[in-house]
Amino acid sequence: MLSELTPLIRLQGIDLEIRKINKKKEKLPERLKALQERVADKEAAIEEKRVKIRELRKRKIEIEDELELETERMKKSQQKMSAVQNQREYQALNKEIEEIKKANKTREDELIELLEEIKNLEDAVAEGERELQADSKEAEAEEKRIRQAEADLEKKIDELRREGEGVASEVRPDILAKYRFLAEKRQGLVVAAVTDAVCSACNMNIPPQMYNELLREERMMTCPSCQRLIYALKTEI
Numbered sequence: 001m002l003s004e005l006t007p008l009i010r011l012q013g014i015d016l017e018i019r020k021i022n023k024k025k026e027k028l029p030e031r032l033k034a035l036q037e038r039v040a041d042k043e044a045a046i047e048e049k050r051v052k053i054r055e056l057r058k059r060k061i062e063i064e065d066e067l068e069l070e071t072e073r074m075k076k077s078q079q080k081m082s083a084v085q086n087q088r089e090y091q092a093l094n095k096e097i098e099e100i101k102k103a104n105k106t107r108e109d110e111l112i113e114l115l116e117e118i119k120n121l122e123d124a125v126a127e128g129e130r131e132l133q134a135d136s137k138e139a140e141a142e143e144k145r146i147r148q149a150e151a152d153l154e155k156k157i158d159e160l161r162r163e164g165e166g167v168a169s170e171v172r173p174d175i176l177a178k179y180r181f182l183a184e185k186r187q188g189l190v191v192a193a194v195t196d197a198v199c200s201a202c203n204m205n206i207p208p209q210m211y212n213e214l215l216r217e218e219r220m221m222t223c224p225s226c227q228r229l230i231y232a233l234k235t236e237i
């Protein structure tokens, strides 16, 4: 292999490692995002139940007021009973009292249902809040874990960058510029081995004449298909 390629391959190894670590870093917040979404969903569900509870309580007060008023009206009618003069008056009053009783019974039934519904919703809110607290705690712990992991990865990247700078200083500036240019375009894979006249990066054939030249290792050469810097990896028989 050309001696100029040796530091480039080392530099490529370092740069690829940095790319890998950066990808890992980008993926770190994924679980946190899912946890935060779960927290937001639960908060919304709890709020929805609270709104419903408020509506039901309002309805409960309305029915209680009606009950009170109607009971009062019934009492008055009952008092009038003692003073009725004739059968017709008696019947009319009696009918009125029975109707109030019937309507009040319906109100009482609705009240019982309302109270039960409110109780169920309050239980669900309490349960939801317990779950929410646990999820929030988990999200908080995850956030802390991510911050630590990010700091660790940053440190590793810094170390690799410094190492890479050292290696890069051994490379001829024009070759380094070519390397950097290709690294951008080829996702970091710039130097490729050629085995049996096939480029290991793009899997295309190197023409025979060119391959023979490559085997002689006299000058820096690039793959005609992917333009990467190539070197012959001689297979031992």
Ligand SMILES: [Zn+2]
Pocket (backbone or CB within 6 Å): 192, 199, 200, 201, 202, 203, 204, 223, 224, 225, 226, 227, 228
């Ligand atoms: Zn190639």
